[in-house]
Amino acid sequence: xxxxxxxxxxxxxxxxxxxxxxxxxxxxxxxxxxxxxxxxxxxxxxxxxxxxxxxxxxxxxxxxxxxxxxxxxxxxxxxxxxxxxxxxxxxxxxxxxxxxxxxxxxxxxxxxxxxxxxxxxxxxxxxxxxxxxxxxxxxxxxxxxxxxxxxxxxxxxxxxxxxxxxxxxxxxxxxxxxxxxxxxxxxxxxxxxxxxxxxxxxxxxxxxxxxxxxxxxxxxxxxxxxxxxxxxxxxxxxxxxxxxxxxxxxxxxxxxxxxxxxxxxxxxxxxxxxxxxxxxxxxxxxxxxxxxxxxxxxxxxxxxxxxxxxxxxxxxxxxxxxxxxxxxxxxxxxxxx
Amino acid sequence: xxxxxxxxxxxxxxxxxxxxxxxxxxxxxxxxxxxxxxxxxxxxxxxxxxxxxxxxxxxxxxxxxxxxxxxxxxxxxxxxxxxxxxxxxxxxxxxxxxxxxxxxxxxxxxxxxxxxxxxxxxxxxxxxxxxxxxxxxxxxxxxxxxxxxxxxxxxxxxxxxxxxxxxxxxxxxxxxxxxxxxxxxxxxxxxxxxxxxxxxxxxxxxxxxxxxxxxxxxxxxxxxxxxxxxxxxxxxxxxxxxxxxxxxxxxxxxxxxxxxxxxxxxxxxxxxxxxxxxxxxxxxxxxxxxxxxxxxxxxxxxxxxxxxxxxxxxxxxxxxxxxxxxxxxxxxxxxxx
DNA sequence: CAACAAATATGAAACGTTTCATTTCAAGAG
DNA sequence: CTCTTGAAATGAAACGTTTCATATTTGTTG
Numbered sequence: 001x002x003x004x005x006x007x008x009x010x011x012x013x014x015x016x017x018x019x020x021x022x023x024x025x026x027x028x029x030x031x032x033x034x035x036x037x038x039x040x041x042x043x044x045x046x047x048x049x050x051x052x053x054x055x056x057x058x059x060x061x062x063x064x065x066x067x068x069x070x071x072x073x074x075x076x077x078x079x080x081x082x083x084x085x086x087x088x089x090x091x092x093x094x095x096x097x098x099x100x101x102x103x104x105x106x107x108x109x110x111x112x113x114x115x116x117x118x119x120x121x122x123x124x125x126x127x128x129x130x131x132x133x134x135x136x137x138x139x140x141x142x143x144x145x146x147x148x149x150x151x152x153x154x155x156x157x158x159x160x161x162x163x164x165x166x167x168x169x170x171x172x173x174x175x176x177x178x179x180x181x182x183x184x185x186x187x188x189x190x191x192x193x194x195x196x197x198x199x200x201x202x203x204x205x206x207x208x209x210x211x212x213x214x215x216x217x218x219x220x221x222x223x224x225x226x227x228x229x230x231x232x233x234x235x236x237x238x239x240x241x242x243x244x245x246x247x248x249x250x251x252x253x254x255x256x257x258x259x260x261x262x263x264x265x266x267x268x269x270x271x272x273x274x275x276x277x278x279x280x281x282x283x284x285x286x287x288x289x290x291x292x293x294x295x296x297x298x299x300x301x302x303x304x305x306x307x308x309x310x311x312x313x314x315x316x317x318x319x320x321x322x323x324x325x326x327x328x329x330x331x332x333x334x335x336x337x
Numbered sequence: 338x339x340x341x342x343x344x345x346x347x348x349x350x351x352x353x354x355x356x357x358x359x360x361x362x363x364x365x366x367x368x369x370x371x372x373x374x375x376x377x378x379x380x381x382x383x384x385x386x387x388x389x390x391x392x393x394x395x396x397x398x399x400x401x402x403x404x405x406x407x408x409x410x411x412x413x414x415x416x417x418x419x420x421x422x423x424x425x426x427x428x429x430x431x432x433x434x435x436x437x438x439x440x441x442x443x444x445x446x447x448x449x450x451x452x453x454x455x456x457x458x459x460x461x462x463x464x465x466x467x468x469x470x471x472x473x474x475x476x477x478x479x480x481x482x483x484x485x486x487x488x489x490x491x492x493x494x495x496x497x498x499x500x501x502x503x504x505x506x507x508x509x510x511x512x513x514x515x516x517x518x519x520x521x522x523x524x525x526x527x528x529x530x531x532x533x534x535x536x537x538x539x540x541x542x543x544x545x546x547x548x549x550x551x552x553x554x555x556x557x558x559x560x561x562x563x564x565x566x567x568x569x570x571x572x573x574x575x576x577x578x579x580x581x582x583x584x585x586x587x588x589x590x591x592x593x594x595x596x597x598x599x600x601x602x603x604x605x606x607x608x609x610x611x612x613x614x615x616x617x618x619x620x621x622x623x624x625x626x627x628x629x630x631x632x633x634x635x636x637x638x639x640x641x642x643x644x645x646x647x648x649x650x651x652x653x654x655x656x657x658x659x660x661x662x663x664x665x666x667x668x669x670x671x672x673x674x
Numbered sequence: 675c676a677a678c679a680a681a682t683a684t685g686a687a688a689c690g691t692t693t694c695a696t697t698t699c700a701a702g703a704g
Numbered sequence: 705c706t707c708t709t710g711a712a713a714t715g716a717a718a719c720g721t722t723t724c725a726t727a728t729t730t731g732t733t734g
Contacts (some may be wrong), residue, residue: 003518019713020691022713024691024693027691033713036712052690054458055691056690057394058719059690059718061391063391073420074618076413083437086435098433099433219729280590282411282413283411317477355683355684362683389721392720396688396689
C-alpha cells in the first residue's frame with residue numbers, strides 16, 4: 001500500500017490530454033468546448049482529483065472560511081446563533097471557523113488578529129469587549145448587536161425597542177397592572193440596551209410608574225433579586241408588582257425560580273416575560289424556559305451572512321433590525337393554552 | 338489611502354538585509370545568529386509582517402485547522418462538547434472548523450470530503466450515520482462514542498457500562514425497589530449502547546426484574562411513554578415502578594414532565610436519574626435538568642484533542658473510556674440537599 | 675598565520691493553483 | 705482556395721512560503 005500522493009491539476013491535464021489552463025477552466029466553471037469538458041471531467045473522476053485549497057488560496061487570497069466570534073456555545077442563545085450561522089454559510093459553500101472568546105478581551109483580539117492574518121474571508125462577531133480599534137480595516141465584518149465608536153461597521157440586531165414595548169403591552173393585555181423590569185447588563189453598549197428604552201417608553205405611554213433592577217452583571221444577581229423582592233412585599237406578603245419583563249430569558253428564569261421558592265405562584269400572582277426565546281433542548285417543541293419576546297435567530301443569522309457575503313458593489317446597511325415576536329412559555333396568562 | 342499590499346518575507350528580508358531563508362528560520366524558531374535574529378524581528382515589527390497562511394499551507398500541507406463534525410450545537414450536550422473542544426484546540430494553537438451535519442448522512446459525507454480535501458489537519462467526529470467507509474485513510478481522526486466496522490479508528494467515550502450500573506446503584510441507595518430503564522436509541526451502534534448493558538447487569542446483580550422502554554427514536558416518544566405509564570398503573574393509580582434510569586437527560590426530563598402532569602410527585606413517588614449531565618445554561622451553577630450520570634465532557638474533549646494531536650510515533654489507543662459521575666439534580670432523594 | 679571544521683547564511687527550486695498574453699483552431703466570407 | 709475573425713486552448717509566470725544544496729563566515733588548532 002503505497003502512500004498515495006494526491007493528484008494535481010497537472011496530472012489531470014496529462015490524463016485528459018489538455019492544457020493546464022483548460023483544466024482550471026473546467027474546475028472553475030468557465031466555458032470550454034464540450035469535448036474538452038467531458039475529457040477533463042472524466043480524468044478528474046478516474047484520478048479522484050480534489051482541488052488543493054492552499055494553492056488556490058495562495059493565488060486568490062480567498063479561503064471560503066468565515067470566523068464567528070462568540071463568547072461560548074453553552075449559552076443557548078449563542079449556541080442557536082452559531083447553529084444558524086453555520087447553516088447559512090453551508091448553503092453558500094462557506095465554512096465556519098468557530099471562535100469562542102469567553103468574553104475575554106485578549107482572546108477576542110487574538111482571534112481577530114488570526115482572522116486578519118489572511119485566514120478567513122470575513123468575520124461575524126458577537127463580542128463583549130471594545131474591540132473596535134483592533135478590527136482590521138480591510139476585512140469584511142458584521143457585528144451582532146454591539147456598537148463600536150471608532151468605525152462604521154454593519155450591525156444586525158433584533159428590534160429591541162419594539163420588543164421591550166411589546167413585552168409590556170403583552171403583560172398589560174394579560175391583566176398586569178404593575179410590570180417591573182429586570183436587567184443585569186454588560187458594560188459594553190449595544191442594541192439590546194434599547195429593551196429598557198422600550199420599557200420606559202411603554203410606561204410613559206400607558207401611564208405606568210417605572211420600577212426596575214438595572215445593575216451591572218455580577219455574581220451577586222441572586223442577592224440583588226432577593227433584596228428587590230423583599231422591598232416589594234406588602235405587610236401581608238403580597239407583592240406590589242404583578243408582572244416582570246426580564247432583559248433576558250436567563251435572568252427571567254432565575255427570577256421565576258426565586259418567586260416559586262418564595263411561595264408565589266406564576267403566572268397566577270406574577271406573570272413573567274423574558275427576552276431571547278431560548279429553548280431547553282433547541283428543538284421546535286414547546287420548550288421555552290419562560291414566555292418570551294423571541295429573537296428571530298434564524299433570520300438574524302441569515303442576515304449576517306447575507307450582508308457579509310454581499311457583492312462589493314452593494315453598500316452594506318449600517319444597521320439592520322429584525323422584528324422580535326412574543327411566544328407563550330408557561331409564565332403568562334394568555335388563556336390560549 | 339493606498340490599498341496596502343501585505344508585506345511578504347521577501348520584503349522583510351530586504352528590510353533586514355538578510356536572506357529569505359534566514360527570515361524563514363526566525364519565523365519558525367530555528368536557531369540563527371543573535372544579530373540576524375534581532376534584525377529580522379525588528380524588520381517584522383516595522384513592516385507589520387504576518388505570515389501568509391496559504392503559502393505556508395501550500396508548502397507544508399498543514400492548516401492548523403481541526404474539523405469537528407457534530408449534529409448541531411442546540412443540543413446542550415453537543416454544545417458543551419464543542420465548547421470544550423474549542424478550548425482544548427485553542428490551547429494548542431489550533432483552530433476549530435465547526436461542521437453541523439444535523440445527522441444527515443449526505444452532509445456528514447460532504448464535510449468529510451471537504452476535510453479530506455486537504456483543508457484540515459484532523460477530524461473529531463460525533464456522527465449519526467455509518468460514515469466509516471467515507472473516512473479518508475490518510476486523515477487523522479478521533480471518533481466520540483461511535484463504532485465503525487470497516488476501520489480501526491481511535492474512539493473516546495464515557496464508561497457507559499459503569500455509568501449505567503452506577504445509576505441503578507444510586508437509585509437503590511436512595512430507596513428505590515423497582516427501577517426501570519428508558520431509551521430511544523439511534524440505529525447506529527456506539528459506546529452509549531452499553532448504558533443498557535449496565536442496567537441489565539445491575540438488575541442481575543441485585544436481583545431485580547428488568548423492565549424498560551427500548552425503542553428506535555421517533556416522533557412518537559411521548560405516546561410511547563404514556564402507554565408505558567398506563568400499563569404500569571395499579572388499580573389505585575399508584576405505579577409499579579419507583580425509579581427511572583433514562584438513557585439520556587433529554588428523555589428523562591421528558592418523562593419527568595409527563596409524570597408531573599399526571600399528578601405523580603418527583604422524587605417522592607418516583608426518582609429519576611438521566612445520563613449526560615446537560616445543564617440549562619451551561620454554567621457551573623446547579624442547573625442540571627435532572628439528577629444525572631454526568632459525562633466528563635471537558636476531559637472527553639481534551640482526550641479527543643490529545644489523541645488527535647499526538648506525535649505520530651505514539652500509537653493511538655483504539656478505545657479510551659473516562660468515568661462518568663453521579664450528580665444530584667432535583668429528581669432524587671439523596672437527602673443531601 | 676595557515677588550515678581546517680563547524681556553524682551559519684544564502685537563494686534557487688518547488689508546492690499546486692490562477693491568470694493572461696499568445697497561439698491555434700474553426701467557420702464563414704469573398 | 706484564401707483570408708478574416710472570433711472562439712478556444714495553451715502554458716509560462718506568479719502567488720509567498722519552506723527546504724536544501726551550496727557558499728560564506730567564524731572559531732580553533734598546530
